Amino acid sequence: MSLSFAFYMDAGLTVPFTMLSAAQDMNETLPAVDQRVFFGSPASGKTLYAQTAPDIDPIILSIEAVEAGESVSSIRLANTAAGLATAVAGASIELGNKVLSGPTNAVSFWVRITSQQTVAGQYTNLQLSTNDLVEM
DSSP, rough: OSOOOOOOOOSOOOBOOOOOOOOOOOOOSSSSSSEEEEEEEEEEEOOEEEESSSSTTEEEEEEOSSSSSSOGGGGESSSGGGGGGGGOOOOOOOOSOOEEEEEGGEEEEEEEEEEOSOSSSSOOOOHHHHHHOOEE
């Protein structure tokens, strides 16, 4: 069964999040790119939990490499923009033990991208991922 919860570019949950995107250069002269992302469901009356122990275990967000390319260590995740400064590269974060549906309940988090590639190009091998979840 598919979930109604997904990643979005806006707080209203109307623009689906499709990819991590950042302009970087080989000489590392461009600054890191910070991006705010929202996680939620536009449906009503739904609650999302970790499948392992609903309402006890946390919902965990991580970066996953789906093929060769950019390293997960080029990404930092944080629950706040200020948290990006001390976030551990490649580490996951917790989004709480449940997320309620509806735009007003969407959970936001921040992504910092600092490319480690020495060859200019578009790298599409990284994606946002969660632990196994159940919607009730």
